Amino acid sequence: MSRVTIKEIARRSGVSPGAVSYALNNRPGVSAATRARVLRVAAELEWVPNTAARQLSAARSETFGLVLARSPQTLIEEPYFMGFVGGVESVLAERSYALSLQVVADLGAELATYRKWAAERRVDGVIVVDLRVGDPRIPVLRKLGLPAVLVGDPALAEGMPCVWTDSTAAMNAALDHVASLGHKVIARIAGPPEFGDVWIRDQAFDTAVRRLALTATTRHTDYSAAQGAAATREVLADRPTAIVYDNDLMAVAGLAVVQTLGLRIPDDLTLVAWDDSALCRITHPTLTALSHNIVGYGAEVGRRLFDLLAGAQPQSHLYSTPLLIIRESSARCTP
16 A cells, blocks of 8 residues: 655645645644644555654654543542642653643544654653453554553553553462451452453453352442442342452442441452452541552653653563552451
8 A cells, every 4th residue: 555645635635745744743823724734634545654754853742641531520639640640740750741632532533643743743652541352442542653551451552662561460469368257158349341341350250250150240430439339239139248340439439338328348249349448448437458559650641751762672561560558448258
């Protein structure tokens, strides 16, 4: 397939090649309407900047990009992203880099953002979160030639550089813990099923349930407090004696539901959270949690993206295995 040229974009847009160059390089000299038309045509033709020419002719933007295809409300509520972004920013600040953060409605809008950033040379590289199985963003990023570090398991990264935590080992630790306390009926309040890390946890949970001969159920949510609370009410109909949550926001919401219903924690129910933000340590009772350094995780992702720009070979990097911290929400199952 031949490369789409500026001349072809100019012909389709009805403007001169010079105007196309101004628009694609985000330079003054064309109207906002012309710039929008040129960018739209370039996206339709799947135009990709010439990487070699770009390296020769353009200074770096000193900006990294992060697009979040999530509900703004969930992002406001969830402590994870505050810590993660804070970690990324701490590394960027050391090198006077900025973070361009964009919240969008869905993957389609996220892909459009990458194309726009690449066409306008807005960012030097991107951080990609919430990986999917067969993630459609990976081939697009490769075609755009946009340096990227993926946040997720190598099984999802298709050979692209990634930083990950071992969710399988963490899930095994959580279920081994509740089984050791004599719990046989377990529920899990999980994240969105389309997310790759949730898919990996699903598999790990099901395997551990079979290994430990447990009776179990899973409810998928959007990670929000509201859906975490609703899912807790649903699974309580199955009379579990332990519940494992995929994030600490849902665990805190679930704790409130359980206490409202008059159940005692941990006498009637053991709760285990994930991520272990400060929320887990200020509840009453305090929550057992799978703990890892979220700020450090974000910082490591930032460092790996800088390494990639410096010419490092793409590779996967295991940052940590979440550690089970046992607190007051865990107790032996009483008949």
